[in-house]
Amino acid sequence: MLIGVEETIQWLKNYNDKLSEQKDYLSQLDRAIGDGDHGINMARGFQQVADSLDDDFDDVSTVLKKTATTVMSKVGGASGPLYGTAFLKMSMACKGKEVDAGVFAEMVEAALGGIKQRGKSEEGEKTMVDVWSPVLDMLREGEFDAERLKKTAEDAMQNTEDMTATKGRASYFKERSQGNLDPGAVSSYYLFAELADVIGKGA
């Protein structure tokens, strides 16, 4: 088993801490190529997620489902529906299952599919997709490794710097969006980094 209920809750609570710590940084990234609200949106929504996780949960799927509905109704903007969809798809992909490395890869695959469908987006458009997609590729390669997960997400996040945005608010800046990290890619990197830390410590 990779993660159980406890680790999942810990992961999401740590993610919330990270977001509230990096709220201004994320908004500053969004101010450069968007409208400056990404940090505020994410921090507001995940504070509510963290507050909703003190109940008893039967399995990882229910924790993620609860997270999805909270994110959808509390984050707003573009990232609300996208992260909300990602968590909902992850929840569905692990329904009735223990989350091992194989199942986790299936969860990320479902989430990525959901994000792309909801956002009508593809790889290379300077969005969070550009973190989720390389992470999925890495997970499919076999043996799970927390450090590699973190490193893959980090590199992918860094790679958005040189991309030109064609989706979301950043697309209005066209070539001028180059040289800036995509805020959604950074918040997605944090998500995988926090998971890697929870798993790394547990092992």
Place this chain on the structure above:
Amino acid sequence: MKKLINDPEQIIDEMLDGIVAGSPDDVRRLEDTTVLVRKDAPVEGKVALISGGGSGHEPAHAGYIGKGMLDGAVSGEVFTSPTPDQVFEAIKATDSGQGVLLVIKNYSGDVMNFDMAAELAESEDIKTAQVIVRDDIAVDDPESRRGVAGTIFVHKIAGAKAEAGASLEDVQQTAQKVIDNTRTMGVALSPCIMPTSGEPGFELADDEIELGIGIHGEAGIEKRKHMTADEIATELLERLLPEMDLADSDEIAVMVNGMGATPEMELNVFNRKVQSLLAEKGVKVYDTTVGNFMTSLEMAGCSLTLLKLDDELKELLDAPSSAPAFKK
């Protein structure tokens, strides 16, 4: 920056209560939501119109609630799209069984959140249709164009169509006709200040203006040294007219929209030049509106919207409206 607020976190909530307190006979707020609807919603036998988006664009959209315009408006946080559950509440509260038209401005957040609300509605057998407003020609690709002040013409004209008893499909079609014939471009003279951070939403030097800026300070076409009202009017019209595809006999409606901090005095100085240029070029103006309709907090600047009319659109534009921000 001095602002007339209390707690920035409560700004939307307090604004909505303030709007209701100002028009208690016309609008009501759905409990525990950021949704305002017509007091008499759902209006029996009528297709409902809903719009919404981030706050900070007042009077958009709550000011357009009224007989002959919107049935409901959903407010998100400042410049942040509202969530699907809130939009869904608005749909449920306004649907009389005839269906609901969602008027969405073309931003990825708005499109996704309204889409999800439409899916929620579908799961409860409520009929919805949507139109996506994309009038801002500052963006090259027509598909990616943002929805800005032209949205008000959609509210007015599609709202009148619904009031006249048209079906959901017909209201949608008329709304789409307005969208297809509306073009806008704006200019910013100074940025707005975000209430939560107290920081400017974007940078603009004291002696600079930005042409083609969006209503959330999204990048425009270019920054220029400050220009006169006449020069700006000329620049905007020169970019808009080729997009309009006007025949000699066509008539247009003109909207000069203030971005929040520009006095009406200046809007009228700008309008003077717009009208004289249009007359010079032989473009017939059927109707002109000058004021603050789609703002961007206290951004200074304005936008110019042109709408090509036909007989149907003229009649619907002239139809009565009780909406406080667009009385006819």
